[in-house]
Structure formats: structure tokens, C-alpha cells
Amino acid sequence: MALMNHSSYSRPRLNRSSLIVPLSNRKFIEKAHLRGADSITLDLEDGVASNAKADARAALADAIPMVSRGGAWIKVRVNRRLDLLVEDLRAAVIGGVACIGIAKTDSAGHVRLVAELIGELERERGLPIGAIRLAASIETPQALQRAHEIATADMRLMSIGLGSLDLAAACGFEAVPETLLYPKQMVFYAAKAAGLECGGFIGSIADYTDLDGLREVIRESKKFGFRGGGAIHPNQVKVLNEEYGPSREQIDNARTIIDLAEAAFAEGKGAFAYKGKMVDKPVIDAARETLTLAATIAEHEAKVQQLLINEH
């Protein structure tokens, strides 16, 4: 079997915000492409009531071209219960789906089972083998203890994250930044050690009307290394994009650092001072990353503008 290797996977590049859209809600689907999210998570799991799962699956294929009209890439969140999972994957392993989100990931075995089912469906349907990536959500204390084995379970994984509300419910704590810091960091380091992205932020997305609170939480989370998160409401998308994208000041600083670095290197110096602080390789690398991200965002935003103009 010709499985694609790690470097040949197409890694979706922008991941500041993912709008979670329950597939049972036609009204949400119709306008989801106008909300500015980098990706759309089409939900078959807890956003969809048990008696609506079949209809939600049936709505998936048509929803994909609709929600991607504004340039967002697509993730589908599938159920933990195995009978539902198999049906969900039958619906979700189709063209246009970039990633499957595994809800309530239990273990490395759970990830590999999903990967195996996806592989079989890709083969059966003539889709490129290995093209669909995985994002695993850790939502129980048991899975949290297995974060490292989950993160290294399969080459399809692109990110892992912690499901704040579900972990809080399973453990009986309140989903607030101070209680979430430790489990979020456990998942963060498991992700980093495996070379994966870590989804989410050190807070919960449930309080969707408190946008100032969300902004504060994301600013804090960014300091800890978090780089993108989910939104349950369109108003949260703007805050995620603004805060996880580099600010004007960060872009200007990064440009200056790169200019100063070139001058310093020309003199054989690896380190120099900028605004009273020492700058050397890791800071220069971070400045390059900031500029790359800013360029990717600018390119994406121009593409989105064009797509939306063409639509009208």
C-alpha cells in the first residue's frame, strides 16, 4: 500500500479559527462561509441530537461545497460510539474533507481504528490514500494520562487538543483558565513532542457572549504557545482571527529584527540588541515565522475577498 509519507501530506496552513457547525442546522450551514473562519468543523457529535444523527450525516455531502465557498478548509467531527463512528466515517470520507476530528479520543488504539477505517474507505472510493488527516480531542482523565501515546498513534494526526467542557464534567471541576491550565499544558507538550499542532486555548468556548473575556483568554493562551481554536458562535471567529494573527506592531517588529539580523550577520555577529533586549537565533526564527504567517493571512484574505465577490 502506497501510504503518503509525512512531508507529502498537505497540511492546511491557516488554523486561527474553526467554526463548529452542527450538521443538523441548515440555517447555520447556509451562511457559515461568510463568517471568516479559517476552517469549518462540520459536527456530527454533541452538537447534533441522537435522533438527528442520520439526517445530519445525510446533509454532509451537500454541506461541504456550501461551507467552503469562502475558502475555509473542512474538518468533520465524528462520534465516539463505534456504531455511530462507522456510519459517520462512511459519510465523511469523501472529497473536500481535509480532516476528521475524533471526539472523546480514548487511546492510541482508538486513533488507529479510525485511521484504518478511513484507509479502507479511501481505497474503496479511489481517494488519495492518507490525504485525510486526523485531529484527536482528549476529553477524559484516562485519555489525558495517555496523551503521548495518542499523539504518536498514527501519521495522519495533525493536531491534538483538550475538550475543556467534557474533561471538566468528567472530573467535576469548573472549566475556567486556572483549572484548565494543567491539563491543557499536558496536551500541549504531548502535541509538541510529537511534532503536532495543539488546538484550543486555556479556557472554554461555552460563554460565547463574553467576547472581551474570550479575547483575554486567547491573549494569555498565545503566551503559552496556543495558536488557534474552535468557535461555537460566529462572533468568536473574529476575536480568534484577530488575536491569533500577528498584530501590526508584531509584524513591524519582526521586519526590523530581520533587517537588523542581516546587518549583524554581515558583521559576523549572531546576537544583537533591539529595544533593550538581546536578539539571537530563536528570536530571529520567531520573527521569520511571524512574517510568514502574516503573508499567509494576507494571501488568504485576498482570496476570500475574491471568492465572495465572484459569488455575487
Ligand code: COA
Ligand atoms: N455556526 C454557524 N452559524 C451560527 C452558529 C454556528 N455554530 N451559531 C450561530 N450562528 C448564526 C445564527 O444562525 C445567526 O445567523 P443570522 O444572524 O445570519 O440569522 C447568527 O449566527 C447569530 O446567532 P445567535 O442568534 O446569536 O445565536 P443562536 O441563539 O442562534 O445560537 C448557540 C446560539 C450557542 C445555540 C449556537 O451558536 C450553537 O448552536 N452553536 C454550536 C454549538 C455546538 O456545536 N456545540 C457542540 C460543539 S462544542
Ligand code: MG
Ligand atoms: Mg464535547
